[in-house]
Amino acid sequence: MSQQLRSTTLGDTLIDYTVKRSRRRRRISLTVDEQGLRVGAPLLASDHAIAAMLRQHASWVLGKLAEWQARRPPPRHWCDGDTLMLQGRVLRLAFETGPQYIQLHHDRIAVSPGLAGNADGIRATVTGWLRRQAMACFYERVAHFHPLLGVAAPLIRLSNARTRWGSCHIYGRIRLNWRLIQLPQHLIDYVVVHELAHLVEMNHSPRFWEAVARLIPDYGARRSEIRTEGHRYLLV
Numbered sequence: 001m002s003q004q005l006r007s008t009t010l011g012d013t014l015i016d017y018t019v020k021r022s023r024r025r026r027r028i029s030l031t032v033d034e035q036g037l038r039v040g041a042p043l044l045a046s047d048h049a050i051a052a053m054l055r056q057h058a059s060w061v062l063g064k065l066a067e068w069q070a071r072r073p074p075p076r077h078w079c080d081g082d083t084l085m086l087q088g089r090v091l092r093l094a095f096e097t098g099p100q101y102i103q104l105h106h107d108r109i110a111v112s113p114g115l116a117g118n119a120d121g122i123r124a125t126v127t128g129w130l131r132r133q134a135m136a137c138f139y140e141r142v143a144h145f146h147p148l149l150g151v152a153a154p155l156i157r158l159s160n161a162r163t164r165w166g167s168c169h170i171y172g173r174i175r176l177n178w179r180l181i182q183l184p185q186h187l188i189d190y191v192v193v194h195e196l197a198h199l200v201e202m203n204h205s206p207r208f209w210e211a212v213a214r215l216i217p218d219y220g221a222r223r224s225e226i227r228t229e230g231h232r233y234l235l236v
C-alpha cells in the first residue's frame with residue numbers, strides 16, 4: 001500500500017488530496033472528511049482514471065469540502081476574548097487577576113494574566129479545567145441514570161479520542177470523551193445513556209435501543225444531532 005499527495009483544480013479551486021492504492025481495492029473511491037479529500041484506488045489504477053473520476057464528481061467533492069469547512073470550529077489562538085463551549089454555553093476567555101489560577105464567572109473563564117501569550121500553558125490549563133468539569137458532570141449524570149437502567153454504577157474514565165464520544169467495556173467500565181462537556185446537556189445525556197445501556201446489551205440490537213428509549217424517548221433526534229453537529233467539538 002502506498003499513499004501519495006496530489007493536487008488538482010476542480011472548477012476554480014485548487015484541491016489537495018491523497019491517493020492510497022491498495023491491492024484489495026477493486027474500484028476508485030472518494031472520501032471527504034475533516035482530513036480533506038482522499039482517493040482510494042486499485043493498485044494499477046492510472047492517474048488518468050483518477051483524474052476522470054474527480055472531474056466526474058467535482059461538484060460532489062466541492063460541496064462536501066465546503067460542508068466540512070463550515071463545520072470547522074474557528075481557529076483558537078488562546079488569547080483574551082477567545083471563545084470556548086461548556087455544556088452548550090459560549091464562554092469567553094479573559095485574563096484576570098483572581099484568587100485562583102482559573103475560575104468560571106458567568107460567561108467567562110478567568111485565567112491568570114501570568115499565562116497571557118503562553119498558548120501552550122493556556123491550552124493545558126483550560127483543557128485541564130474542562131476535563132475536571134467533564135468528570136464532575138459525567139459522575140452526576142451516570143449516578144442519575146444507572147439506577148433507572150437497573151445497572152450497577154460503572155467505573156468512569158475520561159477518554160481523549162478524536163473519533164468517538166464514548167465506549168463501554170465489559171466488567172462495568174465506561175469511557176466518556178472529555179470533549180463531550182462542550183455539548184449541550186441533552187446530548188451529553190444521550191451519550192451517557194447510550195454507554196450505560198451497553199452494560200445491559202453489548203450490541204446495538206433492538207433490545208439495546210429499547211433500553212435507551214426508556215430513558216430518552218427522543219434518542220433518534222439526539223443521535224442525529226450529535227452526528228451532524230457534534231464532530232466539530234472533537235477537534236478542540
Ligand SMILES: [Zn+2]
Nearest residue numbers: 194198203204
Ligand atoms: Zn454503542
